[in-house]
Amino acid sequence: MPDAPLSLDPVQLGVYFDLIEVTSLLRHTVEQQLREAGDLSYVQFQLLARLGDSPTGSHRMTDLADGVVYSRSGLTYQAGLLEKAGLVVRAPSPDDERSITVTITDAGRARLADVLPGHIEVVGGLLFEPLSRENVEALAGLLAPVRDHMRSTPPRSAAPRRRAKGE
Amino acid sequence: MPDAPLSLDPVQLGVYFDLIEVTSLLRHTVEQQLREAGDLSYVQFQLLARLGDSPTGSHRMTDLADGVVYSRSGLTYQAGLLEKAGLVVRAPSPDDERSITVTITDAGRARLADVLPGHIEVVGGLLFEPLSRENVEALAGLLAPVRDHMRSTPPRSAAPRRRAKGE
DNA sequence: TATTGTTATACTCTATAACTATA
DNA sequence: TATAGTTATAGAGTATAACAATA
Numbered sequence: 001m002p003d004a005p006l007s008l009d010p011v012q013l014g015v016y017f018d019l020i021e022v023t024s025l026l027r028h029t030v031e032q033q034l035r036e037a038g039d040l041s042y043v044q045f046q047l048l049a050r051l052g053d054s055p056t057g058s059h060r061m062t063d064l065a066d067g068v069v070y071s072r073s074g075l076t077y078q079a080g081l082l083e084k085a086g087l088v089v090r091a092p093s094p095d096d097e098r099s100i101t102v103t104i105t106d107a108g109r110a111r112l113a114d115v116l117p118g119h120i121e122v123v124g125g126l127l128f129e130p131l132s133r134e135n136v137e138a139l140a141g142l143l144a145p146v147r148d149h150m151r152s153t154p155p156r157s158a159a160p161r162r163r164a165k166g167e
Numbered sequence: 168m169p170d171a172p173l174s175l176d177p178v179q180l181g182v183y184f185d186l187i188e189v190t191s192l193l194r195h196t197v198e199q200q201l202r203e204a205g206d207l208s209y210v211q212f213q214l215l216a217r218l219g220d221s222p223t224g225s226h227r228m229t230d231l232a233d234g235v236v237y238s239r240s241g242l243t244y245q246a247g248l249l250e251k252a253g254l255v256v257r258a259p260s261p262d263d264e265r266s267i268t269v270t271i272t273d274a275g276r277a278r279l280a281d282v283l284p285g286h287i288e289v290v291g292g293l294l295f296e297p298l299s300r301e302n303v304e305a306l307a308g309l310l311a312p313v314r315d316h317m318r319s320t321p322p323r324s325a326a327p328r329r330r331a332k333g334e
Numbered sequence: 335t336a337t338t339g340t341t342a343t344a345c346t347c348t349a350t351a352a353c354t355a356t357a
Numbered sequence: 358t359a360t361a362g363t364t365a366t367a368g369a370g371t372a373t374a375a376c377a378a379t380a
Contacts, residue, residue, distance in 0.1 A: 008287055008295070011307050016290055018310040021234065023190040025317045028237060041346080061362065067188065070195060071349055076363055078347090098356045098361040120175055123183055128175070130316040135309055140178050142298070142306050143185040149297040150192045208369080228339065238372055243340055245370085265338040265379045 026126055033122050038115035043068060043078055045115065048087060051104035052112050058103040060093060087111055193293055200289050205282035210235060210245055212282065215254060218271035219279050225270040227260060254278055 008016065027042065034040045040048070046068045051057055061075060069075045079102055082088040087108035093099035104112075128136065175183065194209065201207045207215070213235045218224055228242060236242045246269055249255040254275035260266035271279075295303065 006284070006287065008291060011300075011303050012291075012295055015303055015307050015310060016294065018307070018314045019190060019294075020194070022310060022314050022317060023186060027187070043347085062360090069348090072362065073350080073364080074348055080363095093361095096357075096361080100362065117173070120173065124175060124179075126317055126320060127183065127186075127313060128179055130312040131309070133178075136178050136182055138305060139309050140182050140185070142302055142309070143182060143189060145297040146294060147185045147189050150189060150293055153293060210370085229337090236371090239339065240341080240373080241371055247340095260338095263338080263380075267339065 022127075026123070029126060030119065030122050033118050034115055037118045038111050040111070040115060041078075044082055044087075045112075045119075047078060047082065047102075048104060048108055048112050051088065051102065052109060056103075057109075058101050061090075061100045061102060064102060082108070189294075193290070196293060197286060197289050200285050201282055204285045205278050207278070207282060208245075211249055211254075212279075212286075214245060214249065214269075215271060215275055215279050218255065218269065219276060223270075224276075225268050228267045228269060231269060249275070 031042050034042060034045050038045075047064060050064060050068065051059060061072075061079065064079075065072060065075045069078065079088065079090060083090055085107075087105060089103050089105055090100050091103070093101045131139070198209050201209060201212050205212075214231055217231060217235065218226060228239075228246065231246070232239060232242045236245065246255065246257060250257055252274075254272060256270050256272055257267050258270070260268045298306070
């Protein structure tokens with residue numbers, strides 16, 4: 001049961017540090033670009049992008065929350081901002097009266113279009129410039145299993161202990 | 168001059184998305200662990216870890232800021248919190264009277280020791296569990312050039328345009 | 335004049351808990 | 358009873374600009 005390694009070897013440590021450093025820089029740069037080009041936070045961009053990708057341009061609040069935001073109220077807050085800005089619309093779902101369907105507006109798609117070229121430019125120039133096509137494919141092959149593993153791992157790993165009474 | 172690609176191919180897009188998803192999940196989980204195990208934010212942990220790694224247990228404020236925090240005032244804020252908690256000490260530098268030397272205390276090292284096992288456990292279980300030794304080495308080889316490239320790339324890539332007048 | 339660091343301030347974001355309404 | 362979403366609220370973090378002090 002090698003579920004909880006007691007240490008990381010130097011190579012693992014290096015990978016972990018590099019991963020954090022690289023994504024921090026990337027994210028920070030991308031956030032600036034999104035803010036300047038379209039007055040969007042990264043989370044807002046992610047939400048818009050998800051809606052824009054959907055065939056219907058819509059998603060339920062709950063579906064949007066998964067993976068983008070970690071609390072319901074956080075999503076309500078962000079959806080409220082997007083709606084106030086006219087980039088999305090919220091309406092009760094037809095089938096389930098409890099649900100809210102969020103739909104991207106034309107203005108939302110336009111904003112996305114405003115922001116995307118610069119976004120691609122930053123990601124391409126910062127992340128992919130030093131990588132060959134083979135490198136990118138290798139990276140894809142390495143990240144996919146990690147991603148799948150994390151998706152299938154409940155957040156329990158965060159708090160393995162301290163779980164005796166009412167929590 | 169392939170400096171600003173106009174698009175990302177599907178594999179690149181997948182890598183980018185997976186990278187964001189994986190590190191978001193990892194960071195979120197690690198942040199919970201650090202908060203629960205030692206009442207530390209991730210930034211605070213990074214600062215403590217840097218100081219702990221230093222032979223002298225010290226760094227100048229400016230050196231600490233590089234890579235961990237993106238504004239001077241942010242570092243002052245975090246250093247203030249750490250000092251208030253007794254985990255670091257700030258003192259004027261001997262050589263340069265403008266500089267402040269931050270030093271980790273015994274309590275700081277103890278806090279680090281409190282937190283590290285769980286930290287390693289989370290990172291190992293979440294990031295490295297699905298990766299073989301060869302995988303990790305391959306990943307290291309792919310991330311290193313990206314890291315170096317980002318380090319050597321001034322943040323200019325964030326705002327390529329809009330730079331006519333006084334900004 | 336440039337650099338180091340602090341302060342004041344304002345703002346964004348996030349999370350918890352209590353609440354409403356529907357399934 | 359469980360699920361979907363909102364609200365109120367409080368707290369953590371960040372950044373900008375003005376500032377003081379030293380190089």
